[in-house]
Amino acid sequence: MAEMATVLIGKRRWVALCFLALGVSMIILDATVVNVAIPTMVRDLGLSTNDAEWINAAYSLTFAALLILFGRLSDRFGRRLIFMTGVIVFVIASALVALGMSAPEIIGARALQGVGAAMILPSSLSIINAVFIGKSRAVAFAVWGGTIGGMAALGPVVGGWLTTYATWNWAFLINVPIGIIVLVGVLMSVPETKDLLARKGFDLEGTLLITLGLAGIVFALIEGQRYGWVQPINTFHLGSMEWPLDSLSIVFVAGVLGLVALIALFIVEKKKAAAGKIVILDLRLFKIRTFGFGNAVALVVSLGEFGLLFAIPLFLQATRGYNALQTGVILLALAAGSFFASGMGAPLAQRMGPVRVLQLGMLLEAVGIFGLGFVLSTEITGWGMAPWLFIYGMGVGFATAQLTGVILSEVPVADSGQASAVQSTSRQIGAAIGTAIIGTTLIIGLGNVAVQLTDRGVPAAQAQQISDAVAGSAGQAIPGLASMPNGAVLMEGASAGFASAITLVAWVAGIFVLLGFITSLTLPKNAARIESEGYEPATVK
Numbered sequence: 001m002a003e004m005a006t007v008l009i010g011k012r013r014w015v016a017l018c019f020l021a022l023g024v025s026m027i028i029l030d031a032t033v034v035n036v037a038i039p040t041m042v043r044d045l046g047l048s049t050n051d052a053e054w055i056n057a058a059y060s061l062t063f064a065a066l067l068i069l070f071g072r073l074s075d076r077f078g079r080r081l082i083f084m085t086g087v088i089v090f091v092i093a094s095a096l097v098a099l100g101m102s103a104p105e106i107i108g109a110r111a112l113q114g115v116g117a118a119m120i121l122p123s124s125l126s127i128i129n130a131v132f133i134g135k136s137r138a139v140a141f142a143v144w145g146g147t148i149g150g151m152a153a154l155g156p157v158v159g160g161w162l163t164t165y166a167t168w169n170w171a172f173l174i175n176v177p178i179g180i181i182v183l184v185g186v187l188m189s190v191p192e193t194k195d196l197l198a199r200k201g202f203d204l205e206g207t208l209l210i211t212l213g214l215a216g217i218v219f220a221l222i223e224g225q226r227y228g229w230v231q232p233i234n235t236f237h238l239g240s241m242e243w244p245l246d247s248l249s250i251v252f253v254a255g256v257l258g259l260v261a262l263i264a265l266f267i268v269e270k271k272k273a274a275a276g277k278i279v280i281l282d283l284r285l286f287k288i289r290t291f292g293f294g295n296a297v298a299l300v301v302s303l304g305e306f307g308l309l310f311a312i313p314l315f316l317q318a319t320r321g322y323n324a325l326q327t328g329v330i331l332l333a334l335a336a337g338s339f340f341a342s343g344m345g346a347p348l349a350q351r352m353g354p355v356r357v358l359q360l361g362m363l364l365e366a367v368g369i370f371g372l373g374f375v376l377s378t379e380i381t382g383w384g385m386a387p388w389l390f391i392y393g394m395g396v397g398f399a400t401a402q403l404t405g406v407i408l409s410e411v412p413v414a415d416s417g418q419a420s421a422v423q424s425t426s427r428q429i430g431a432a433i434g435t436a437i438i439g440t441t442l443i444i445g446l447g448n449v450a451v452q453l454t455d456r457g458v459p460a461a462q463a464q465q466i467s468d469a470v471a472g473s474a475g476q477a478i479p480g481l482a483s484m485p486n487g488a489v490l491m492e493g494a495s496a497g498f499a500s501a502i503t504l505v506a507w508v509a510g511i512f513v514l515l516g517f518i519t520s521l522t523l524p525k526n527a528a529r530i531e532s533e534g535y536e537p538a539t540v541k
Contacts, residue, residue: 012189013132017140019185020124021147023087026175026182027117028147030094031059031431032155034110035309036324036331037168039317041106042476044168049474051103053222053439056310057432058107061218062114063121064428065211068280071122071421072202079123079130080192084183086119091179098169122421130193154335156313160328168324203272206280209265214429216258221436224251225443285411285419293522294407295426300519301362301399302430303437304512308369308505310435311442315502318475319378319495330382330389337368337393338400345398354402354409355523361398362517366510368392373506378495395513406523434512441508445501446471452500453493458486463493470494 038052047055074082093116096109125144132140162170220229227234228249236243236250243250269279286292309331316322316330341361349357371388404423411419449470453463469477475498481490 013136013140015185016131016189017128017143019182019189020083020127021143022178023083023120023182023186024124024144024147025151026087026090026178027113027120028151029155029158030113030117030172030175032151032309033159033162033171034059036156036160036313036327037163037171038310039314039327039474039476040163040168040324042314042474045101045103045106047103047474048472049439049443050222050226051107052314052474053310053435054103054107055110056435057218057222058111059114059117060428060432060435061214062111062211063117064114064425064432065207065214066115066118067122067425067428068418068421069202069207070119071126071418072278072280074119074123074126075194078192078194079127080186080190082119083123083127083190084186086116086123087179087182087186088116090116090120091176092116094172094175094179098172121424125420127190127193131191156328156331156335157325158328160323160325163324165325203269203278203280205268206265206272209261209268210280213258213261213265214432216254216256216261218258218432218436220251220255220258221433221440223254225440227251281422282418285422288410290410290523291407291419291423293519294403295423297358297362297516297520297523298403298407298423298426299430301365301403301513301516302427303434304369304509304516305365305396305430305434308438308509311438311502311505314442314474314476315376315498318478319498320380321479322382326382330385333382333386333389334393334396337390337395338397339393340390341394341397345402348398349402354406355520357398358402358406358523359517359520361395361400361402362513362520363395364391365395365399366513366517368395369506369510369513373503373510376499376503376506378492378499380499434509438505438509441505442474442501443471445504446475446497448500449494449497452497453490456489456493458490458493466490466494467497470497 034056038055041047041055042052070082070086090113093109093112097106097113100106100109128140128144158174159171162168162174223236227236227243228251230249230252232243232246232249245253265281266283269281270283273279273282273284286295312331313324313327316327317324322330341364345357348360352360368388368391371391372385375384375388404420407423408419447467450460450463450467453466454460458466466477466481475494478491478494478498481487481494484490
């Protein structure tokens with residue numbers, strides 16, 4: 001018997017599903033809550049723009065690097081065990097983020113949150129696949145997917161409410177009581193399942209190479225402006241250690257080492273797979289057209305989607321004076337579009353095919369993002385942004401609902417677990433790199449603040465000083481300019497510079513989504529999911 005599993009029937013299965021969904025909701029909520037909380041964190045803790053980028057990227061980085069590994073470990077050692085361990089790690093990390101008083105503490109805790117999330121997500125999906133059968137399995141997967149979409153939409157509002165009426169710390173502390181409820185509920189309602197024939201061992205080399213590769217590239221993208229892309233412009237310190245080279249920046253070295261690690265990953269994984277050894281990334285799956293090109297679409301689209309959501313709250317709170325809750329409410333327009341499209345997605349997919357609906361979604365995303373690029377200004381209101389956010393949200397709803405099914409449509413059932421983890425990894429890699437690219441674009445764009453100020457008669461030295469402060473604080477220094485002499489002019493110029501920077505961000509994000517659409521044209525028009533039933537385990541009422 002290849003699988004030790006217990007199918008749930010009756011009310012117990014839906015109770016179990018509720019607790020699994022609640023656990024997944026924590027990790028999705030935290031991925032979006034932080035977007036509206038970061039501006040307040042920047043102001044309260046004196047964080048820099050680079051720090052803000054790392055708070056987002058550290059989570060996505062560890063999440064992406066460890067998803068496949070923990071998916072395999074859950075099959076071998078027990079899916080409920082890995083899920084509950086992940087919840088414990090995530091809750092502890094959330095408390096550490098809330099208690100953090102400096103950038104290194106918070107970034108480290110966010111990375112630990114990513115470890116917990118990497119345990120929770122694949123194990124929850126594997127549990128559902130193991131303990132549900134027939135129509136109830138389809139319903140359970142729909143609930144699982146709906147939880148991800150719903151929490152992604154509610155995250156900004158929940159985070160905004162907690163940040164505005166309590167403190168930003170509670171945007172993370174809320175995970176502690178939720179986590180305790182999930183642990184008790186899962187222990188009582190979810191049976192343990194595992195693959196009894198799972199091969200022992202795991203791919204240590206592959207795990208290290210993918211982690212080092214992604215970390216090197218993301219570090220280079222985020223820190224290039226601070227330390228210099230090739231020639232050092234600032235000295236890099238790590239504790240008491242100092243970067244020793246005067247002629248070559250640590251950014252260039254980290255980027256090259258990251259690329260080398262990823263190239264080595266492909267070589268090592270190909271050789272190990274040919275020898276029949278365990279691999280963290282089975283490159284043979286990429287020979288399947290829908291899987292290979294589908295993952296490319298997921299990665300490229302995520303570059304634009306996640307990066308833009310990092311930048312918009314910073315702009316709204318710095319230049320328009322909105323608080324965290326108001327920012328979250330404005331982003332509800334995106335959620336409304338997503339929910340609207342989700343309801344239309346299934347019937348449209350039956351008529352047009354899932355690939356066509358996916359392509360329609362990415363076109364709508366591009367229209368929404370480019371539309372924002374045209375209307376963003378120092379005078380923009382939430383109502384002015386809402387139509388474009390709604391269109392963007394519709395695109396996300398159409399694309400996200402179809403992308404996973406298209407990617408897995410031709411993957412053999414025996415490989416579906418790893419394939420599912422790989423497509424989740426592609427999204428998280430896109431999120432980490434997208435945040436880095438958009439953050440760098442934002443810093444470059446904020447260099448225009450000095451130009452805007454000098455055009456308004458501000459002395460060049462003062463204009464440059466203010467520009468550096470605005471760029472270094474992700475724009476959160478702008479409200480404080482009002483208390484300075486000639487404060488109205490300073491705020492006007494700095495806000496105009498930020499509006500110019502956010503417009504540049506929108507163009508870059510839109511180009512990535514458009515590239516994703518072009519990539520999607522390589523997908524077979526009639527990609528359809530191959531369904532197959534597996535084992536028939538015993539049932540428990």
